[in-house]
Amino acid sequence: MRSLTTALIGFGSLLLLIGLMGTGAMRRSGALYEQIAAAQRADQEVEAAIRDLPADIHLTGILVRDYVLDPAPATGPVYKDQLAKEQAAIEQQLARLDVLTGARRETIARLQQDTRAYIASIQPMLDWSPEEKRALGFGFIRENLIRRRQSIVTLTEELRALNVQHMEAEGRALAGSHDAFQSFVGTLMWACLGLGAAVAVLSTWRVIVLERKNEVERARVEEAGREQRRLAAKVVRAQEEERKRVSLELHDAVGQMAYAVGMELGRLESAHTSSPDQFGRALDHVRRMNADVVGAIKDVATGLRPAMLDDLGLGPAIRAHAREVSRRTGVPIDVRLDGEIDGVREPHRTYIFRIVQEALHNCARHAHATHVVVSLYGRSDLVSVAVQDDGVGFDATRIPTSGLGLYGMHERVRDLRGRLKVTSTPGGGTLLEIELPLTERTES
């Protein structure tokens, strides 16, 4: 969940940044293109105006000269018409220059003023008579027209120079814009790279962590599987050994004894002719042997499962078992029963009996105890069992795993959703505590 959030935030912001970079670059490059196009358009207009204006001015000069040289009388209106056309063309060129701004504006104003003054100065001359033309014509051209024209051409040149200057400034501005664009794209790109690297590092790290965790988990599962198999094998072996033991007991003890009874019966057959006293003794002997056979069978059966557990219930079975262990080992065992012990049903009854059996077995076999107390307390919803000895104890943090006993207890308790606790210190005796909930009790 945490890695999902991290991945979403990381990759999300990376994509956002890439998107930002794309649209930003597009927008900025569009603006830059507009800027360049506008500059180019203005430049072309100005260039065209500057190129065409002197030509138009020259044309008017030629027109005036033609008019002066033209010997035919009353041609004024024709040239006037021509001049008007030229004037319109010149006005058009001047209007083109209106787009210009800045330092060039002043030069343009002067250029427009001079040009219009030049055109205006031509007008009166077209109303001249032929005599006036001859007398004043060339003088007018020389003193007035050429001078004015020269001024216009100079202004045009000046404007051209200004325009070049402006173009250069414009170029610099464009270069600036381009630099800004580049740095914008560069910054975003570095940000993307940085964030991408961060996301990559984070995800790689996360993958490594998860992989390691997975590895540990796998090892643990494998170990648990091995342990399970080891214990299962042990259970199978224990079962086989138990069968072997029971078989041996049946064969060696019970079988041999029954065989002996048979032989005694044979002897009895031959003894029935002897004195009643002798016969009676022989009969008694057989009877005692038969009682021994019954006793041996009972011992085997009780070893497998105590009948008392079914006949009388948990409390008597535990008391009897404790007495039996006590008789065998010489260790006094106190059994304290409180509450509703005999109401405990299967499977709890058998499980608790087996657990106590195992605990007493441990006390007798490993603990070298001199006194053992078994306490059972039964409630309608819970049974608690405690087995306390004063034996040698062991390190409870290192519960011996070699034996099946404690494993079996754990399994039984877990099967009934109970709790098992072993408290022991070397030399300090051992306390085994178990609590089993009796949820299934009403079902039996």
Added chain:
Amino acid sequence: MIRVLIADDHGVVRRGLRLQLEQLAECEVVGEAADGRTAVRMAADLVPDVVVMDIAMPELNGIEAAAQIVKGNPKTAVIMLSMHSDEEYLLRALSAGARGYLMKETAEMDLERAVRAVAQRKSFFSPAIQAALMEDYVRQLQQKGLQDSYALLTDREKEVLQLLAEGKSNKEVATALACSVNTVATHRMHLMQKLDLHSTAAIVLYAVRKRIIS
């Protein structure tokens, strides 16, 4: 005539018991039951004097059946048959109201005496179980470093103990000893305190163990 009901889930055992009882002139076997529930029902129908009953039986075990039979008719005496010599069985059988306890392995020898004894409202316990109980008792006393507290009883208390263990009520004991019921109750309380006994069944068990009764 002693009317006897036999209850055991094994046909062989029932047949053996019947053969043995039918050899006795004063005995009549009035019925056989193969499980505890049937035994309770037949006891109610036939009202026998004595029921000889196995402890381990299907449906209802012998101890539960004994309790119901005695409750239904206190005059019916129950003899428990058992494989087990453990005091837990004996104590439970006594609590259920059984008057006799026979070990199966020696039943053949003790059956006649047992039936006659309980028919006369006495108790009977197999010598085999008495031996087992005594051995257990002595060992427990040794382990706990205790003395047998029987010596602490007065002669009167010993008499009361024996009569109670034989199955007599306080009133019957009072009649036998020619004293008041209150006196018997006092003796009874004292002896129970001295011997650390907590029920009538425990008194009988103690007496059986000490071979005060048989």
